[in-house]
Amino acid sequence: MEGKLRYAWWFVLVGVVILAIWKLFLPHGTYAYVQKADSSREIVVYVAGAVEKSGLVHLAPDARLDDALKQVQLLPEANLESMNPAEKLKDGQKITVPRKAVVISPDPAGNSSDPGGVDSVPVVSSAPVGIPVSEGGKININTAGAAELDKLSGVGPALAERIIQYRTEHGLFAKAEDIQNVSGIGPKTFEKMASQVTVGP
Secondary structure (H helix, E strand, O other): OOHHHHHHHHHHHHHHHHHHHHHHHHHHHHHHHHHHHHHHHOOEEEEEEEEEEEEEEEOOOEEHHHHHHHHEOOOOOEEOOOOOOEOOOHHHHHEEEEEEEOOOOOOOOOOEEOOOEEEEOOOOOOOOOOOEEOOOOOOOOOOOOOOOOOOOOOOOOHHHHHHHHHHHHOOOOHHHHHHHHOOOOOOOHHHHHHHHHHHEO
């Protein structure tokens, strides 16, 4: 009888040890399985803005912005200078491709010819090409790129990108004060830049 009881205790002890070992290593195995499952799935991002057709793009979990741009048809006016192709993407992210700033040159009065009969040469704006500065030296917030917007008082690179994104999604600003609709720009910030901005040519 004692022998059977001893065997029973040994059996219970071995069972407890096996159960403890299994509990000890189970979390590691489960974590490895989850990691493997995560690495095999994909992410989905939404691309809009200066593209042929806005839509969803399916990518690998470790995809970069450059991977998403390669899968869409970019328009000629797409401005990739202000984007970071190395940016790591995440599932559900929205990507807005900004458009290049359009510089509007002053139109000469009429198409009259000079006294010698030779057509007059169009007047060229004195502002550097690509920098949408108005006649009064103000920055046009409807056409300025990220580099120009960054020059405004109270505006940094991140806020400049936010202005471009707002402009792309909501259209051009009707008046300079409308820039306060952009997240991060309040009355105090606008007061700093009020004398530097315009919405006209």
